[in-house]
Amino acid sequence: MLKCAAILAGGGAILGGIVKVTRLLTLLGFPVLLLLSGSALAQTAPTAPILLMGAPMGAVKFDHTAHLKVAGKCEICHHASKPEKPLKATQEACTDCHTNPATPPVTTKLQAAFHNPTATAGLCIDCHKTQNSQGRAAPVKCADCHKKNNG
Ligand code: HEC
Ligand code: HEC
Ligand code: HEC
Ligand code: HEC
DSSP: OHHHHHHHHHHHHHHTOHHHHHHHHHHTTOOTHHHHTTOTTTTSOOSSOEEEOOOTTOEEEEOHHHHHHHHOSGGGTSOOOBTTBOOSSTTOOGGGTOOSSOOTTOOSOHHHHHOOTTSSSSHHHHHHHHHHHTTOOOOOSHHHHEEGGGO
16 A cells, blocks of 8 residues: 555656645545655655544644754654664654554554653653753643544
């Protein structure tokens, strides 16, 4: 499926544009997200918030625009390619590789890619704690990130 979407996306670019490909994929019943997953087009940060699904207590809404002002660069979150499973794109979706349960050869499962079981540490939490100690109001409680009404 992913390969197929990437090939369609490549062909579409030659034929004249993302809009056409998006329409085509929608017509074919592919989620538009597949267009971005692992495709060479995925080079700029999404402007609309991303919904990270999976946790029973609700999806997490992640907004690049707000975060880039604080994080500064992509590499803060999008780590370099690792030999166990090389990246297909510089900013490939975390969920391509980090799943529940972990999919070998990757050993870091979905939750661990973002935080430890008690959500006291991890990529998202560490920065939120640091920022909060400097007067910001970044979420550290489960229900402030995982919200049922996020979908
Ligand atoms: C604070 C953390 C963070 C920073 C900084 C960040 N990203 Fe992301 N990015 C994410 C997360 C989380 C996702 C969602 C991954 C998923 O859906 O599995 C994501 C997804 C993406 C995707 C969509 C991937 C796909 O195939 O669906 C692209 C493209 C992307 N980021 C590009 C960028 C670029 C370019 C920058 C720097 C200008 C950047 N990101 C900076 C956390 C970050
Ligand atoms: C192409 C696959 C792939 C993608 C995409 C990917 N990772 Fe990873 N990640 C790995 C591999 C391989 C490791 C090494 C450890 C392992 O095997 O789990 C790793 C390790 C980690 C670790 C453990 C600490 C470390 O650096 O070793 C964290 C945290 C992590 N990834 C978070 C993320 C986040 C957040 C994203 C998206 C912004 C992401 N990863 C995208 C493959 C990937
Ligand atoms: C480089 C630091 C940094 C990293 C890394 C980071 N955040 Fe944040 N995040 C912040 C700050 C600062 C705020 C509060 C922004 C403000 O004060 O308005 C925030 C706010 C949020 C919010 C609340 C947004 C709102 O509209 O209220 C969510 C949700 C969130 N972050 C999720 C995440 C997730 C998920 C990750 C990991 C993929 C992550 N963040 C990684 C700094 C960071
Ligand atoms: C800063 C935001 C943030 C906070 C706070 C947070 N989480 Fe998460 N959590 C995430 C993100 C992002 C993911 C990966 C996407 C997903 O599964 O929703 C995740 C994933 C998970 C998963 C994995 C779901 C699966 O399918 O494997 C569990 C379980 C989880 N969180 C539980 C918790 C608990 C319990 C707390 C509080 C003790 C908590 N989280 C606090 C952002 C957060």
